[in-house]
Amino acid sequence: MGKAAHGYPISTSDLTIEYPPHGASPAYVAVHGLNLRVSPGEVLGVLGESGSGKSTLAKVLSGASIDAGGDSRPVITGGDVMIFGVPLRRLSRRKAARLTFDVGYLAQDAGSTLEPTFTVAEIVGEPILLRDKHYNHKALEARVVTMVDAVRLPLGLLNTYPYELSSGQRQRVALARALVLAPELLIADEPTAGIDVTVRYAVIDLIAELQRQSSFSAVVVSHDLAVLRRVADRIAVLQRGVLVGLGTIDEVFEDPRHPYIARLMETLPGAFDEDGSSDAGRDGTR
Numbered sequence: 290m291g292k293a294a295h296g297y298p299i300s301t302s303d304l305t306i307e308y309p310p311h312g313a314s315p316a317y318v319a320v321h322g323l324n325l326r327v328s329p330g331e332v333l334g335v336l337g338e339s340g341s342g343k344s345t346l347a348k349v350l351s352g353a354s355i356d357a358g359g360d361s362r363p364v365i366t367g368g369d370v371m372i373f374g375v376p377l378r379r380l381s382r383r384k385a386a387r388l389t390f391d392v393g394y395l396a397q398d399a400g401s402t403l404e405p406t407f408t409v410a411e412i413v414g415e416p417i418l419l420r421d422k423h424y425n426h427k428a429l430e431a432r433v434v435t436m437v438d439a440v441r442l443p444l445g446l447l448n449t450y451p452y453e454l455s456s457g458q459r460q461r462v463a464l465a466r467a468l469v470l471a472p473e474l475l476i477a478d479e480p481t482a483g484i485d486v487t488v489r490y491a492v493i494d495l496i497a498e499l500q501r502q503s504s505f506s507a508v509v510v511s512h513d514l515a516v517l518r519r520v521a522d523r524i525a526v527l528q529r530g531v532l533v534g535l536g537t538i539d540e541v542f543e544d545p546r547h548p549y550i551a552r553l554m555e556t557l558p559g560a561f562d563e564d565g566s567s568d569a570g571r572d573g574t575r
Protein backbone atom coordinates (compact mmCIF):
# COMPACT_ATOMS: atom_id res chain seq x y z
CA MET A 290 0.00 0.00 0.00
CA GLY A 291 3.02 2.31 0.31
CA LYS A 292 1.81 3.48 3.68
CA ALA A 293 4.85 5.55 4.56
CA ALA A 294 4.23 7.84 1.62
CA HIS A 295 0.87 8.98 2.92
CA GLY A 296 1.86 11.15 5.86
CA TYR A 297 -1.07 10.67 8.17
CA PRO A 298 -2.33 7.22 9.19
CA ILE A 299 -5.73 8.85 9.79
CA SER A 300 -7.04 12.08 8.37
CA THR A 301 -10.74 12.95 8.52
CA SER A 302 -12.43 15.86 6.82
CA ASP A 303 -15.94 16.81 7.90
CA LEU A 304 -16.59 13.13 8.54
CA THR A 305 -20.25 12.36 9.15
CA ILE A 306 -21.36 8.82 9.97
CA GLU A 307 -24.91 7.62 9.95
CA TYR A 308 -26.85 4.46 10.77
CA PRO A 309 -29.33 3.94 7.94
CA PRO A 310 -33.04 3.64 8.76
CA HIS A 311 -33.87 0.16 9.96
CA GLY A 312 -37.43 -1.14 10.32
CA ALA A 313 -39.35 1.47 12.31
CA SER A 314 -36.13 3.26 13.42
CA PRO A 315 -35.23 6.36 11.42
CA ALA A 316 -31.67 7.08 10.26
CA TYR A 317 -29.39 8.20 13.07
CA VAL A 318 -26.37 10.49 12.67
CA ALA A 319 -23.80 9.18 15.18
CA VAL A 320 -20.80 11.36 14.20
CA HIS A 321 -21.12 14.91 12.84
CA GLY A 322 -18.55 16.75 10.74
CA LEU A 323 -15.42 15.41 12.43
CA ASN A 324 -12.00 16.87 11.59
CA LEU A 325 -8.89 15.30 13.04
CA ARG A 326 -5.59 13.72 12.14
CA VAL A 327 -3.44 11.07 13.70
CA SER A 328 0.29 11.33 13.03
CA PRO A 329 2.64 8.38 12.51
CA GLY A 330 3.44 6.83 15.88
CA GLU A 331 0.85 8.92 17.70
CA VAL A 332 -1.73 7.53 20.12
CA LEU A 333 -5.01 9.41 20.05
CA GLY A 334 -7.44 8.74 22.88
CA VAL A 335 -11.15 9.14 22.20
CA LEU A 336 -13.13 10.11 25.29
CA GLY A 337 -16.86 10.57 25.65
CA GLU A 338 -19.87 9.39 27.57
CA SER A 339 -21.95 6.39 26.55
CA GLY A 340 -23.64 6.94 23.19
CA SER A 341 -21.30 9.76 22.11
CA GLY A 342 -20.23 7.90 18.96
CA LYS A 343 -16.87 6.46 20.06
CA SER A 344 -17.50 2.87 18.97
CA THR A 345 -19.12 4.00 15.74
CA LEU A 346 -16.04 6.03 14.90
CA ALA A 347 -13.71 3.15 15.84
CA LYS A 348 -15.64 0.72 13.64
CA VAL A 349 -15.46 3.02 10.65
CA LEU A 350 -11.77 3.87 11.12
CA SER A 351 -10.90 0.17 11.27
CA GLY A 352 -12.57 -0.51 7.92
CA ALA A 353 -14.53 -3.28 9.69
CA SER A 354 -17.90 -1.61 9.09
CA ILE A 355 -17.43 -1.68 5.32
CA ASP A 356 -15.96 -5.16 5.31
CA ALA A 357 -18.88 -6.51 7.35
CA GLY A 358 -21.61 -5.27 4.98
CA GLY A 359 -25.22 -5.53 6.21
CA ASP A 360 -27.76 -2.77 6.68
CA SER A 361 -27.31 -1.92 10.37
CA ARG A 362 -23.69 -0.89 9.92
CA PRO A 363 -22.54 2.73 10.16
CA VAL A 364 -22.09 4.46 6.81
CA ILE A 365 -20.09 7.55 5.86
CA THR A 366 -22.66 10.04 4.56
CA GLY A 367 -20.65 13.25 4.66
CA GLY A 368 -16.99 14.20 4.21
CA ASP A 369 -14.49 11.36 4.29
CA VAL A 370 -11.66 9.69 6.14
CA MET A 371 -8.35 8.66 4.67
CA ILE A 372 -6.58 5.70 6.23
CA PHE A 373 -2.97 5.67 5.02
CA GLY A 374 -4.17 7.87 2.18
CA VAL A 375 -7.02 5.53 1.18
CA PRO A 376 -10.41 7.31 1.19
CA LEU A 377 -12.99 5.06 2.86
CA ARG A 378 -16.25 6.62 1.73
CA ARG A 379 -16.52 4.84 -1.58
CA LEU A 380 -14.23 1.95 -0.82
CA SER A 381 -15.41 -1.43 -2.10
CA ARG A 382 -15.82 -4.29 0.35
CA ARG A 383 -12.95 -6.12 -1.34
CA LYS A 384 -10.58 -3.20 -0.81
CA ALA A 385 -11.88 -2.68 2.72
CA ALA A 386 -11.09 -6.31 3.49
CA ARG A 387 -7.53 -5.68 2.33
CA LEU A 388 -7.33 -2.55 4.49
CA THR A 389 -8.34 -4.53 7.56
CA PHE A 390 -5.07 -6.46 7.21
CA ASP A 391 -3.19 -3.18 7.71
CA VAL A 392 -5.27 -1.96 10.63
CA GLY A 393 -5.43 -3.91 13.89
CA TYR A 394 -8.91 -3.67 15.38
CA LEU A 395 -9.60 -4.55 18.96
CA ALA A 396 -13.38 -4.33 18.94
CA GLN A 397 -15.43 -3.53 22.02
CA ASP A 398 -15.75 -6.72 24.10
CA ALA A 399 -13.18 -8.44 21.86
CA GLY A 400 -12.02 -10.59 24.74
CA SER A 401 -15.49 -11.93 25.45
CA THR A 402 -16.34 -12.61 21.80
CA LEU A 403 -13.37 -14.82 20.92
CA GLU A 404 -14.31 -17.85 18.83
CA PRO A 405 -15.16 -20.39 21.57
CA THR A 406 -14.26 -23.48 19.51
CA PHE A 407 -10.76 -22.23 18.66
CA THR A 408 -7.67 -22.62 20.81
CA VAL A 409 -5.63 -19.57 21.77
CA ALA A 410 -3.08 -20.47 19.07
CA GLU A 411 -5.81 -20.75 16.41
CA ILE A 412 -7.43 -17.47 17.46
CA VAL A 413 -4.15 -15.56 17.34
CA GLY A 414 -2.98 -17.15 14.09
CA GLU A 415 -6.26 -16.92 12.16
CA PRO A 416 -5.70 -13.44 10.64
CA ILE A 417 -2.46 -14.71 9.06
CA LEU A 418 -4.36 -17.54 7.37
CA LEU A 419 -7.19 -15.22 6.34
CA ARG A 420 -4.62 -13.08 4.58
CA ASP A 421 -2.72 -16.02 3.08
CA LYS A 422 -4.15 -19.49 3.45
CA HIS A 423 -0.91 -21.06 2.20
CA TYR A 424 1.24 -19.36 4.85
CA ASN A 425 4.11 -21.56 5.98
CA HIS A 426 3.00 -23.65 8.94
CA LYS A 427 6.24 -23.34 10.92
CA ALA A 428 6.41 -19.57 10.36
CA LEU A 429 2.80 -19.28 11.51
CA GLU A 430 3.53 -21.21 14.69
CA ALA A 431 6.58 -19.06 15.39
CA ARG A 432 4.63 -15.81 14.89
CA VAL A 433 1.85 -17.01 17.20
CA VAL A 434 4.36 -17.90 19.91
CA THR A 435 6.03 -14.49 19.53
CA MET A 436 2.70 -12.69 19.89
CA VAL A 437 1.47 -14.74 22.85
CA ASP A 438 4.78 -14.06 24.54
CA ALA A 439 4.59 -10.35 23.65
CA VAL A 440 1.27 -10.00 25.48
CA ARG A 441 2.80 -11.78 28.49
CA LEU A 442 0.73 -14.91 28.39
CA PRO A 443 2.36 -18.20 29.37
CA LEU A 444 2.96 -20.40 26.32
CA GLY A 445 1.22 -23.20 28.21
CA LEU A 446 -2.04 -21.44 27.28
CA LEU A 447 -1.54 -21.90 23.53
CA ASN A 448 -3.76 -24.98 23.39
CA THR A 449 -6.42 -23.81 25.82
CA TYR A 450 -9.85 -22.43 24.93
CA PRO A 451 -11.25 -18.97 25.77
CA TYR A 452 -13.54 -20.30 28.50
CA GLU A 453 -10.49 -21.53 30.41
CA LEU A 454 -9.03 -18.02 30.66
CA SER A 455 -9.63 -15.01 32.89
CA SER A 456 -11.11 -11.82 31.41
CA GLY A 457 -7.68 -10.16 31.42
CA GLN A 458 -6.10 -13.17 29.69
CA ARG A 459 -8.84 -13.21 27.06
CA GLN A 460 -8.25 -9.54 26.33
CA ARG A 461 -4.53 -10.25 25.94
CA VAL A 462 -5.38 -12.98 23.42
CA ALA A 463 -7.59 -10.50 21.53
CA LEU A 464 -4.74 -7.98 21.57
CA ALA A 465 -2.25 -10.56 20.27
CA ARG A 466 -4.68 -11.33 17.45
CA ALA A 467 -5.16 -7.63 16.64
CA LEU A 468 -1.39 -7.16 16.39
CA VAL A 469 -0.38 -10.44 14.77
CA LEU A 470 -0.13 -8.91 11.28
CA ALA A 471 2.12 -6.15 12.66
CA PRO A 472 -0.29 -3.36 11.68
CA GLU A 473 0.92 0.22 11.51
CA LEU A 474 -2.37 1.34 13.04
CA LEU A 475 -4.28 -0.13 15.98
CA ILE A 476 -7.86 0.82 16.78
CA ALA A 477 -8.71 -0.31 20.31
CA ASP A 478 -12.28 0.16 21.50
CA GLU A 479 -12.58 0.20 25.31
CA PRO A 480 -9.65 -2.21 25.72
CA THR A 481 -10.04 -2.31 29.50
CA ALA A 482 -13.82 -2.68 29.73
CA GLY A 483 -15.12 -5.79 31.42
CA ILE A 484 -11.69 -6.71 32.75
CA ASP A 485 -11.11 -7.44 36.38
CA VAL A 486 -10.28 -4.17 38.16
CA THR A 487 -6.97 -5.50 39.48
CA VAL A 488 -5.53 -6.16 36.01
CA ARG A 489 -7.25 -3.40 34.06
CA TYR A 490 -4.29 -1.05 34.12
CA ALA A 491 -1.89 -3.87 33.26
CA VAL A 492 -3.72 -4.30 29.94
CA ILE A 493 -3.57 -0.63 29.00
CA ASP A 494 0.06 -0.42 30.11
CA LEU A 495 0.81 -3.42 27.89
CA ILE A 496 -0.73 -1.63 24.90
CA ALA A 497 1.36 1.45 25.71
CA GLU A 498 4.51 -0.66 25.93
CA LEU A 499 3.89 -2.56 22.68
CA GLN A 500 3.13 0.76 20.99
CA ARG A 501 6.44 2.19 22.18
CA GLN A 502 8.31 -0.89 20.93
CA SER A 503 6.70 -1.05 17.49
CA SER A 504 5.74 2.63 17.07
CA PHE A 505 2.42 1.86 15.46
CA SER A 506 -0.15 4.65 15.51
CA ALA A 507 -3.24 4.03 17.58
CA VAL A 508 -6.70 5.20 18.45
CA VAL A 509 -7.76 4.11 21.92
CA VAL A 510 -11.39 4.60 22.85
CA SER A 511 -12.31 4.85 26.50
CA HIS A 512 -14.83 6.54 28.75
CA ASP A 513 -12.13 6.50 31.44
CA LEU A 514 -9.73 9.44 31.44
CA ALA A 515 -7.32 7.67 33.78
CA VAL A 516 -6.96 4.89 31.20
CA LEU A 517 -6.27 7.37 28.42
CA ARG A 518 -3.76 9.24 30.56
CA ARG A 519 -1.62 6.09 30.61
CA VAL A 520 -1.44 5.70 26.84
CA ALA A 521 -2.60 8.70 24.81
CA ASP A 522 -0.47 11.53 23.42
CA ARG A 523 -3.60 13.56 22.69
CA ILE A 524 -7.30 13.06 23.24
CA ALA A 525 -10.40 13.85 21.20
CA VAL A 526 -13.54 14.43 23.24
CA LEU A 527 -16.89 13.55 21.67
CA GLN A 528 -20.28 14.67 22.81
CA ARG A 529 -23.29 13.36 20.91
CA GLY A 530 -21.12 12.74 17.88
CA VAL A 531 -19.54 16.19 17.87
CA LEU A 532 -15.85 16.88 18.58
CA VAL A 533 -15.81 19.26 21.55
CA GLY A 534 -12.13 19.04 22.54
CA LEU A 535 -8.84 18.03 20.92
CA GLY A 536 -5.31 18.25 22.31
CA THR A 537 -3.19 16.86 25.11
CA ILE A 538 -5.18 15.99 28.22
CA ASP A 539 -3.81 19.04 29.98
CA GLU A 540 -4.61 21.33 27.04
CA VAL A 541 -8.16 20.05 26.82
CA PHE A 542 -8.94 20.30 30.52
CA GLU A 543 -6.89 23.33 31.53
CA ASP A 544 -8.84 25.50 29.16
CA PRO A 545 -12.23 23.86 28.86
CA ARG A 546 -13.76 25.95 26.10
CA HIS A 547 -16.76 23.72 25.83
CA PRO A 548 -19.26 23.56 28.71
CA TYR A 549 -19.43 19.77 28.29
CA ILE A 550 -15.73 19.45 29.09
CA ALA A 551 -16.06 21.73 32.11
CA ARG A 552 -18.90 19.49 33.32
CA LEU A 553 -16.87 16.37 32.58
CA MET A 554 -14.07 17.66 34.81
CA GLU A 555 -16.46 17.82 37.71
CA THR A 556 -17.63 14.25 37.17
CA LEU A 557 -14.14 12.79 37.04
CA PRO A 558 -13.01 12.88 40.66
CA GLY A 559 -9.30 12.30 41.02
CA ALA A 560 -8.70 12.32 37.28
CA PHE A 561 -6.09 14.98 37.67
CA ASP A 562 -3.94 13.39 40.35
CA GLU A 563 -0.24 13.66 39.61
CA ASP A 564 0.19 9.91 39.22
CA GLY A 565 -2.62 9.78 36.70
CA SER A 566 -4.70 7.66 39.02
CA SER A 567 -8.40 8.22 39.14
CA ASP A 568 -11.41 7.00 41.01
CA ALA A 569 -13.38 7.20 37.80
CA GLY A 570 -13.92 3.81 36.21
CA ARG A 571 -12.22 1.87 39.00
CA ASP A 572 -15.38 0.34 40.28
CA GLY A 573 -15.71 -1.85 37.21
CA THR A 574 -18.83 -0.10 35.95
CA ARG A 575 -19.13 1.40 32.49
Ligand SMILES: Nc1ncnc2c1ncn2[C@@H]1O[C@H](COP(=O)(O)OP(=O)(O)OP(=O)(O)O)[C@@H](O)[C@H]1O
Pocket residue numbers: 308317319337338339340341342343344345346361362512
Ligand atom coordinates in the same frame (compact mmCIF):
# COMPACT_ATOMS: atom_id res chain seq x y z
N1 LIG B 1 -26.75 -0.34 14.78
C1 LIG B 1 -27.18 0.87 15.17
N2 LIG B 1 -28.28 1.41 14.59
C2 LIG B 1 -28.72 2.64 14.96
N3 LIG B 1 -28.13 3.42 15.89
C3 LIG B 1 -27.06 2.93 16.51
C4 LIG B 1 -26.51 1.63 16.18
N4 LIG B 1 -25.43 1.43 16.95
C5 LIG B 1 -25.29 2.54 17.72
N5 LIG B 1 -26.26 3.44 17.44
C6 LIG B 1 -26.43 4.76 18.05
O1 LIG B 1 -25.33 5.59 17.73
C7 LIG B 1 -24.95 6.38 18.85
C8 LIG B 1 -23.49 6.19 19.13
O2 LIG B 1 -23.26 4.86 19.57
P1 LIG B 1 -21.80 4.33 19.92
O3 LIG B 1 -21.93 2.87 20.25
O4 LIG B 1 -20.89 4.72 18.85
O5 LIG B 1 -21.49 5.17 21.23
P2 LIG B 1 -20.31 4.99 22.29
O6 LIG B 1 -19.81 6.34 22.58
O7 LIG B 1 -19.33 3.98 21.81
O8 LIG B 1 -21.08 4.41 23.54
P3 LIG B 1 -20.60 3.27 24.57
O9 LIG B 1 -19.52 3.90 25.40
O10 LIG B 1 -21.85 3.00 25.36
O11 LIG B 1 -20.14 2.09 23.78
C9 LIG B 1 -25.85 5.95 20.02
O12 LIG B 1 -26.87 6.92 20.18
C10 LIG B 1 -26.42 4.64 19.58
O13 LIG B 1 -27.72 4.46 20.07
